[in-house]
Amino acid sequence: MAVLYKADPVRGAEWQRLLAAKAPDLPCFVWPEAGDPRAIRYLAVWTPPDRMLERFPNAEIVISVGAGVDQFDLSAIPAHIPVVRMLEPGIAEGMVEYVTLAVLALHRDLPAYLEDQRAERWSAIRLRPAASRRIGVLGLGQLGEACCRRLATLGFTVAGWSRSPKAIPGITCHAGAAALPGFLAATDILVCLLPLTAETKGFLHAGLFAQLAPGAGLVNAGRGPHLVQEDLLAALESGQISAAFLDVTDPEPLPSGHPFWHHPRILMTPHIASQTRPETAVDFVLEVIAAHKAGRPLPGLVDRSRGY
Numbered sequence: 044m045a046v047l048y049k050a051d052p053v054r055g056a057e058w059q060r061l062l063a064a065k066a067p068d069l070p071c072f073v074w075p076e077a078g079d080p081r082a083i084r085y086l087a088v089w090t091p092p093d094r095m096l097e098r099f100p101n102a103e104i105v106i107s108v109g110a111g112v113d114q115f116d117l118s119a120i121p122a123h124i125p126v127v128r129m130l131e132p133g134i135a136e137g138m139v140e141y142v143t144l145a146v147l148a149l150h151r152d153l154p155a156y157l158e159d160q161r162a163e164r165w166s167a168i169r170l171r172p173a174a175s176r177r178i179g180v181l182g183l184g185q186l187g188e189a190c191c192r193r194l195a196t197l198g199f200t201v202a203g204w205s206r207s208p209k210a211i212p213g214i215t216c217h218a219g220a221a222a223l224p225g226f227l228a229a230t231d232i233l234v235c236l237l238p239l240t241a242e243t244k245g246f247l248h249a250g251l252f253a254q255l256a257p258g259a260g261l262v263n264a265g266r267g268p269h270l271v272q273e274d275l276l277a278a279l280e281s282g283q284i285s286a287a288f289l290d291v292t293d294p295e296p297l298p299s300g301h302p303f304w305h306h307p308r309i310l311m312t313p314h315i316a317s318q319t320r321p322e323t324a325v326d327f328v329l330e331v332i333a334a335h336k337a338g339r340p341l342p343g344l345v346d347r348s349r350g351y
């Protein structure tokens with residue numbers, strides 16, 4: 044019985060070391076090494092290998108090393124093999140830091156001040172209290188909820204939107220398509236933490252921007268294809284969006300010369316909002332394996348019909 048890790052090989056070596064210490068009876072191979080392929084039961088991967096079951100006929104679980112699974116072709120993984128996504132706490136901690144950074148930067152007009160500095164301009168913008176800044180978070184899953192809770196502690200007025208109804212103390216929770224317009228109209232800074240699915244591709248588009256409070260800020264830490272790029276450029280041009288923080292783009296990286304690289308109102312980071320931490324990821328994998336062996340529900344099980 045063995046684990047196959049297929050993602051960043053440097054972190055793979057850490058997984059190997061950690062698993063050797065925490066579960067000495069469970070060897071871990073880092074792709075393309077796989078030992079005896081018939082012994083591989085658990086695949087921890089960013090993307091599964093082609094012809095997965097031909098290569099690893101005894102595979103029992105596929106675990107995404109990331110929180111998202113949009114990079115998987117779920118139809119290529121036989122239905123009897125559960126797909127699990129990473130729920131280790133380091134991902135949420137990193138995302139909370141990133142979203143806090145981006146929201147504070149937009150709240151405190153950092154893009155405008157960076158532009159001023161480059162133009163040798165010294166010009167103060169009137170401060171707005173955090174309580175009067177309404178933050179709207181799209182997606183109230185493990186990441187969206189953690190970000191909402193932290194933003195509320197900073198004094199912001201925080202709301203979130205999800206598919207199914209939620210109750211989070213101190214956060215106004217909205218659910219479903221009918222609640223979207225009201226949620227958007229009461230949002231000054233919109234944070235996207237939706238999974239990428241057929242329903243959410245292109246979700247950040249002109250029609251949605253038009254429903255936000257005028258001059259709203261945007262943070263996209265979900266996936267690049269959530270955003271319709273031309274629509275963001277037009278909304279920045281018209282002033283409907285004042286500035287955007289983008290951690291994800293489509294493609295990654297953007298080609299040289301793409302207008303986002305030098306746009307004065309766009310701050311971009313290279314998909315680093317959060318990163319899976321090997322120490323806690325390995326604990327999560329062991330928890331999934333233990334649940335599987337005991338016949339308990341698997342934490343992080345992906346619902347293939349929803350795509351997340």
Ligand code: NAP
Binds near residue numbers: 236
């Ligand atoms: P999650 O726990 O599955 O939460 C997803 C949330 O989105 C849920 O609240 C879900 O509603 C909501 N949702 C999904 N589809 C919806 C729809 N059509 N309409 C309304 N709400 C919808 O996911 P997560 O772990 O928080 O992660 C979210 C995403 O963040 C990942 O999929 C990944 O793309 C991205 N991510 C980015 C980075 C980065 O470094 N930039 C790192 C990690 C993750 P319900 O609660 O009702 O199901």
Ligand code: GLV
Binds near residue numbers: 108111317319
């Ligand atoms: C990273 O983007 C992840 O999905 O964890």
